[in-house]
Amino acid sequence: MTDLSVQTPHTNAFPPGATSLPEPSTVSGEHSVSIRDLSLSFGAVTVLEDLNLDIHDGEFLVLLGSSGCGKSTLLNCIAGLLEPTDGQIFIKGRNVTWEEPKDRGIGMVFQSYALYPQMTVEKNLSFGLRVAGLPKEDIAKRVARASAILQIEPLLQRKPAALSGGQRQRVAIGRALVRDVDVFLFDEPLSNLDAKLRSELRVEIKRLHQQLKNTMIYVTHDQIEALTLADRIAIMKSGVIQQLADPVTIYNRPKNKFVAGFIGSPSMNFLDGELAEEGGRPVFKTNGVSFLLDGYSASEPLTPGRKVVLGVRPEHIKVDADIAGEEIHEAIVDIEEPMGADNLIWLKLAAHTLSVRVGGARRYAVGSKVRLGFDMTMASLFDAATEERI
Numbered sequence: 260m261t262d263l264s265v266q267t268p269h270t271n272a273f274p275p276g277a278t279s280l281p282e283p284s285t286v287s288g289e290h291s292v293s294i295r296d297l298s299l300s301f302g303a304v305t306v307l308e309d310l311n312l313d314i315h316d317g318e319f320l321v322l323l324g325s326s327g328c329g330k331s332t333l334l335n336c337i338a339g340l341l342e343p344t345d346g347q348i349f350i351k352g353r354n355v356t357w358e359e360p361k362d363r364g365i366g367m368v369f370q371s372y373a374l375y376p377q378m379t380v381e382k383n384l385s386f387g388l389r390v391a392g393l394p395k396e397d398i399a400k401r402v403a404r405a406s407a408i409l410q411i412e413p414l415l416q417r418k419p420a421a422l423s424g425g426q427r428q429r430v431a432i433g434r435a436l437v438r439d440v441d442v443f444l445f446d447e448p449l450s451n452l453d454a455k456l457r458s459e460l461r462v463e464i465k466r467l468h469q470q471l472k473n474t475m476i477y478v479t480h481d482q483i484e485a486l487t488l489a490d491r492i493a494i495m496k497s498g499v500i501q502q503l504a505d506p507v508t509i510y511n512r513p514k515n516k517f518v519a520g521f522i523g524s525p526s527m528n529f530l531d532g533e534l535a536e537e538g539g540r541p542v543f544k545t546n547g548v549s550f551l552l553d554g555y556s557a558s559e560p561l562t563p564g565r566k567v568v569l570g571v572r573p574e575h576i577k578v579d580a581d582i583a584g585e586e587i588h589e590a591i592v593d594i595e596e597p598m599g600a601d602n603l604i605w606l607k608l609a610a611h612t613l614s615v616r617v618g619g620a621r622r623y624a625v626g627s628k629v630r631l632g633f634d635m636t637m638a639s640l641f642d643a644a645t646e647e648r649i
């Protein structure tokens with residue numbers, strides 16, 4: 260979470276020191292939110308630099324990254340809680356860069372529910388609308404609709420202290436819902452909940468999006484939330500978007516080694532080595548073992564001698580009867596981790612330790628030999644120096 264205490268929210272309609280709005284960039288009307296060349300520094304620390312992002316109308320976009328990568332900072336800039344140092348933000352084609360949060364047509368749900376403890380759920384839901392001076396009947400209608408959608412009608416007369424964490428977060432979502440906004444912003448809304456509640460509420464947020472079809476921008480460091488909720492994931496590192504794509508593409512065709520290692524649990528297996536050629540076919544060589552790269556779809560020639568990293572996910576190494584290709588390697592079982600539906604086995608292959616996922620019913624004795632086949636159609640090759648996908 261960004262510490263907002265250092266920055267003050269907007270009070271001006273214009274950038275500090277300016278008497279008019281900067282020249283607007285052009286943005287397409289089909290984008291719900293557009294970020295143009297956005298930079299933000301806290302003193303000497305640059306958190307975001309020249310960031311560009313277009314979020315489609317009705318899209319569920321997840322900003323994913325480890326702690327401190329700048330995802331909350333980006334969300335808070337969209338919300339108007341932080342002033343960018345440079346760049347522009349458009350919501351529904353309108354330049355909102357210097358607008359007050361309340362005028363941007365956004366609703367925000369935080370990790371801490373931020374409910375008023377002395378007010379009932381109903382009053383918490385209606386508070387913003389009452390302050391805005393909406394007619395009573397309109398307020399009642401909106402509260403009734405939001406509480407029906409979120410199934411919190413039986414809780415309307417309770418105070419937050421008498422609610423569970425999951426119920427409190429539902430009320431917090433309800434508060435954004437009653438405002439009838441264009442864009443919902445979520446900042447790690449589930450991270451204070453226990454694992455079971457988290458997965459339940461995750462499904463509810465997904466259902467909510469399917470029902471409302473609003474644009475939703477959702478910050479998380481949880482890859483499962485990102486993979487399950489997102490239409491597209493923007494995966495961030497040090498304030499820079501590393502890849503922006505749908506979850507399947509991010510998982511199967513990671514743009515660089517960072518993305519490949521960040522997504523997937525257990526992590527992708529990485530082997531350092533170099534490209535070579537055997538009998539006219541490209542191979543990957545590492546510590547005396549070589550792997551045929553048959554089926555690998557490269558966007559550039561696989562030049563022998565190039566130092567590379569081979570990345571293979573645990574489920575793309577086939578064991579014994581599942582092997583389809585001609586090439587077979589032998590490995591020794593080091594550790595077995597049965598996980599119910601799956602069984603994760605850690606294997607020693609030459610100097611490498613590999614994790615391999617097999618069905619939960621298949622068991623392997625520690626020390627036993629297994630035969631492996633690598634599915635190179637699903638593998639990733641990265642340049643050793645740039646770590647970019649080949």
Ligand SMILES: Nc1ncnc2c1ncn2[C@@H]1O[C@H](COP(=O)(O)OP(=O)(O)OP(=O)(O)O)[C@@H](O)[C@H]1O
Nearest residue numbers: 260261262265301306325326327328329330331332
């Ligand atoms: N008010 C501030 N003053 C100075 N530095 C700040 C301030 N707020 C945030 N930062 C720094 O900006 C960087 C990005 O913070 P941000 O909260 O956006 O990260 P995050 O990816 O959302 O992390 P988390 O998941 O922990 O919330 C961090 O290095 C943080 O220390």
